[in-house]
Amino acid sequence: MTTRSPGGPPPIEVRGVRKVFRQTTTGQSVVAIDRLDLTIAPREVVAIVGQTGCGKSTFFDLMIGLEAPSEGTLRIGDKSPHADFDYFRGKIATVFQQDRLLPWRSALDNAKLPLELIGLSEEEQRERALTWLNRLGLGAFINAYPHELSGGMRQRVAIARAFSVQPDIMLADEAFGHLDEVTAQELRDTFLALARESGSTAILITHQLEEAIGVGDRIIVFGKSAKLLADIHVAQWDKSQYGLLREAIQATLQSNSPDPRLAQS
Amino acid sequence: MSHKELGEPVASLGFPRHTLVSLLIFAAAWEVLSNLAPFLGIPPFAVPSLVRIAKAIGTITPLDVVVTLARVIAALIVSFIAGLALAMAMYRSDPLDKYLSPIIRVFVAVPVVSWILFAVLWFPGVEFRIGFVLVVVCGPVFLIDTLDAMRSVPRELRHMMRSFRPTTLQFFIKLMMPAIIPTIFTSWKVNISLAIRVVTIAELVGAVTGIGAQLSNAQQLFSVADVFAWTIVLVALLFLLEAIVSRVEHRLLRWRA
Ligand SMILES: Nc1ncnc2c1ncn2[C@@H]1O[C@H](COP(=O)(O)OP(=O)(O)OP(=O)(O)O)[C@@H](O)[C@H]1O
Numbered sequence: 001m002t003t004r005s006p007g008g009p010p011p012i013e014v015r016g017v018r019k020v021f022r023q024t025t026t027g028q029s030v031v032a033i034d035r036l037d038l039t040i041a042p043r044e045v046v047a048i049v050g051q052t053g054c055g056k057s058t059f060f061d062l063m064i065g066l067e068a069p070s071e072g073t074l075r076i077g078d079k080s081p082h083a084d085f086d087y088f089r090g091k092i093a094t095v096f097q098q099d100r101l102l103p104w105r106s107a108l109d110n111a112k113l114p115l116e117l118i119g120l121s122e123e124e125q126r127e128r129a130l131t132w133l134n135r136l137g138l139g140a141f142i143n144a145y146p147h148e149l150s151g152g153m154r155q156r157v158a159i160a161r162a163f164s165v166q167p168d169i170m171l172a173d174e175a176f177g178h179l180d181e182v183t184a185q186e187l188r189d190t191f192l193a194l195a196r197e198s199g200s201t202a203i204l205i206t207h208q209l210e211e212a213i214g215v216g217d218r219i220i221v222f223g224k225s226a227k228l229l230a231d232i233h234v235a236q237w238d239k240s241q242y243g244l245l246r247e248a249i250q251a252t253l254q255s256n257s258p259d260p261r262l263a264q265s
Numbered sequence: 266m267s268h269k270e271l272g273e274p275v276a277s278l279g280f281p282r283h284t285l286v287s288l289l290i291f292a293a294a295w296e297v298l299s300n301l302a303p304f305l306g307i308p309p310f311a312v313p314s315l316v317r318i319a320k321a322i323g324t325i326t327p328l329d330v331v332v333t334l335a336r337v338i339a340a341l342i343v344s345f346i347a348g349l350a351l352a353m354a355m356y357r358s359d360p361l362d363k364y365l366s367p368i369i370r371v372f373v374a375v376p377v378v379s380w381i382l383f384a385v386l387w388f389p390g391v392e393f394r395i396g397f398v399l400v401v402v403c404g405p406v407f408l409i410d411t412l413d414a415m416r417s418v419p420r421e422l423r424h425m426m427r428s429f430r431p432t433t434l435q436f437f438i439k440l441m442m443p444a445i446i447p448t449i450f451t452s453w454k455v456n457i458s459l460a461i462r463v464v465t466i467a468e469l470v471g472a473v474t475g476i477g478a479q480l481s482n483a484q485q486l487f488s489v490a491d492v493f494a495w496t497i498v499l500v501a502l503l504f505l506l507e508a509i510v511s512r513v514e515h516r517l518l519r520w521r522a
């Protein structure tokens with residue numbers, strides 16, 4: 001049994017989405033996302049960059065279905081991740097900034113968690129979780145508890161947990177930001193290779209522009225309230241221009257308006 | 266178990282040496298006081314000798330111990346289930362939480378003696394009275410502890426769990442329950458000692474069996490040796506129950522460093 005959609009991952013369509021939070025303490029309204037329009041094609045690998053507090057994680061919460069848009073529609077295929085919450089069980093998986101493993105579960109049992117939720121047989125759960133842990137080089141640590149593993153290894157378990165359901169859509173919210181550079185690089189490469197190989201649509205939030213340029217088919221630059229400042233198709237840029245691209249994105253983020261040098265894509 | 270981890274010297278019976286030594290010194294002092302009582306103007310029955318206490322322990326009737334134990338365990342189980350169920354409901358529902366919280370705070374503030382008097386005034390059955398008092402005293406403790414523990418499950422873990430779309434039942438079984446198990450154990454230990462102390466007072470009123478009833482008999486006969494004997498049994502019972510809970514706890518919480 002698999003939760004993978006038969007025709008591959010469906011496209012993601014965001015139309016005029018607004019998300020307003022009312023802060024319980026101050027009673028003030030915060031516009032986290034203001035009229036976002038965006039389409040993400042199946043199997044695309046997209047990097048999202050934007051300054052802190054610009055609504056990136058909120059965008060993920062909408063896509064995961066934990067929040068509903070205040071206005072507009074967000075559809076994955078012909079369904080809404082919020083309204084059709086149960087339908088998307090096993091179809092969307094997220095790797096978070098901290099590993100967020102359950103401390104009372106071994107690596108194996110942590111990787112099994114989403115498989116338990118979709119109701120696979122005990123045998124299948126074990127087999128699939130083992131496969132993914134092995135792929136992430138954790139074969140020798142399946143019985144270790146999180147506190148017995150290094151930060152990098154814990155994040156590997158979290159990645160195995162996310163991939164174990166073979167989701168249509170794989171999300172990563174600053175998943176490598178807290179690791180040292182070498183480990184981060186290694187894990188990012190593994191993550192991307194696995195995402196491409198398994199045919200998922202992958203969306204990564206990152207603060208590192210190098211990371212964004214290195215990973216994405218596409219880089220989306222959010223301004224304040226997730227205003228779409230730039231939508232860059234990396235393939236249109238030559239490798240020799242990456243330095244320029246990086247500077248242009250930097251300038252865009254700093255001025256909160258699209259840099260003219262990005263006009264080519 | 267903990268004394269082993271602390272590296273304290275361990276004597277026979279699994280007791281740390283310090284415990285044995287302090288108990289022995291206390292017993293010796295007691296014996297001396299008991300022998301000196303006539304010269305100090307203390308009535309002889311007030312400080313019975315160790316031999317008399319030992320004899321009194323020999324006359325302990327197991328049935329009363331079993332009855333008290335059964336009352337305590339049954340009441341704790343009912344309190345635990347009720348407390349946990351209410352805590353889960355209050356965790357899920359804000360209005361329920363807002364309306365029930367004040368009442369629970371009032372419950373906790375009411376003295377045990379008042380509960381016992383209410384029980385006597387309201388209910389005819391002795392068993393029901395005792396059960397009522399125990400549940401009304403222990404239930405809120407379970408409720409408050411577990412609700413508190415559920416609220417302190419890290420936001421990040423709840424968010425992660427929800428991102429994998431569990432049903433409500435799965436959310437509780439796979440995240441909330443395991444997360445609050447350490448608290449549940451602590452709560453059980455607190456409640457066991459609470460229940461043991463409360464049950465004897467409750468049994469003083471109207472019960473014909475149980476340790477409380479026997480204590481009341483001993484008091485009416487001015488038999489300090491018997492009061493001592495029953496008290497020692499109670500304390501031993503408490504230690505035994507706590508040891509059992511600690512054992513299970515140690516087993517289940519092996520994932521902790
Ligand atoms: N549940 C919530 N209640 C109220 N305000 C919220 C809530 N979630 C997010 N916000 C607000 O929405 C805005 C966007 O937050 P979000 O977490 O999406 O930013 P972000 O781009 O992920 O930031 P970072 O890079 O720091 O992670 C912030 O101003 C934040 O305070």
Ligand SMILES: [Mg+2]
Nearest residue numbers: 056057058173
């Ligand atoms: Mg964020």
